[in-house]
Amino acid sequence: MSEIQIQDEQEQIRQRRSKLNEIRERGIAFPTDFRRNVVVGELLAEYGEKTKEELETDPIRVKVAGRMMTRRIMGKASFCHIQDMSGKMQLYVARDHLPEGFYNDQFKKWDIGDIIGTEGVLFKTNVGELSIKVDDIRLLTKALRPLPEKFHGIADQEIKYRQRYLDLIMSEQSRKTFLIRSKIVTYIREFLVARQFLEVETPMMQAIPGGATARPFKTHHNALDMELFLRIAPELYLKRLIVGGFERVFEINRNFRNEGLSTRHNPEFTMLEFYQAYAEYHDLMDLTEEMVRGIALEVLGQTLITYQGEQYDFGKPFDRMTVVESILHFNPDLAVDDLATREAAAKVAENLKIPVKDGYGLGKIQIEIFEKTVEHRLMNPTFITAYPVEVSPLARRNDDDPHVTDRFEFFVGGREIANGFTELNDAEDQAERFRKQVEEKEAGDDEAMHYDADYVTALEHGMPPTAGEGIGIDRLVMLFTDAPSIRDVLLFPHLRPKN
């Protein structure tokens, strides 16, 4: 019973398989010798504005290839659209322009989704669409499965994520998102290289997962019989390079964090980290502002961006305020004194229904209040500075206020996009901070950092004054592509396995 039904269900596939068998019998079914001489986007850009007459008096002969997306057969002639990576182009295929029998015996048996190569002359149709009058056409690859419905496309988000290739075939919007992603990454690379930054690659597998506070993925190296961790950040390796004399380095690569999935979190995500010697955090805020503004101009052609119905202007100077200032700003009923001591801040947190654990110091409580009441309201591009030492174990202590660090985070649309600071290059202070993290780990905080003795040794050799920053590429791309979910900007987002 079930066998017959499966056959019925796959009727269309069965038909296409039998067509493929006919093609195999006729010769090479998957030829590789076709060469196009142009992509259709270039033709549209160059000849789209030419008149019908201009194209007739000065005929342009072209060879193009792509996937057949639509077809309208009208007896002895047909129109179809083919799509390549640059766009769509209409073909006019007439029986009498092809060898005897080819139109009826071969062309008409091809299917939407098949990949074809063709040659002909550019012309304008009666309604003015640039098209190719075909006099040679070949099937290059037979598609055995039908494409999704042409008008609505794929409505099921899950299919878009699980079968991204179908989404890319069907959705111009989706193709555009990933083109913009590529443009942004290229822009950042060129921006940093132009400023004497050196692109480097540091270990993805680390014996001690450092540079951030997050749960790591574990793996095992058989030959060495040792536990390894997928990195949660490249930070400590990049700073070793600063010690080594590479005074400006950056890395754009994946980080892995063993935490939940959400519209803003994927277990592997792409991070830009860069470090600049003889600089401090204000320099990086300026650099970030310039870079983000440059990206906007590069990919959108303007500094005003629209994200999920809200507009943000990257043209104006970005707002800057400290953690405490921002809390007071968004909580007008609070006064400075309410955030000045642990007791007062704990009371504020309690009123906000924030659970305060015994181990929390003033700084941690302030950050909890910040995250609950401020973060999601930081809509316009904003730098928040002066993060407490307690939550910034790798950042340099501020000279005037030892309670805070020379650190900033960058927010747009209520989302954290970047995190940077003047690096802690005092080896003894760093050793002390690691010891404190280990204490917290032993007290049950499984996100606290490990003690990285090798890194402390590197610092003991002397790291010049340095500022460093990390920018979440995925979140940045979301912003510039108006994507509501991180999955929309990841080609292959992590999903629960099917069955």
Place this chain on the structure above:
RNA sequence: GGGUCGUUAGCUCAGCUGGUAGAGCACCGCACUUUUAAUGCGAUGGUCGUGCGUUCGAAUCGCACACGACCCA
């Protein structure tokens, strides 16, 4: 983890207070040499997410589970 909504033909979706399943597109056949969601005519295609229950009878009602989308922590 909690809440809301969803899961019906290859795709996009209808299907009323329970009475044995429908459209458009795709596919197949016929006609058609400037169409573009081509058009006209005809045909094919469904264990209605899974399981259990209520009922004479379940796509429809109830419970559980799976998967997904969105919101919240």
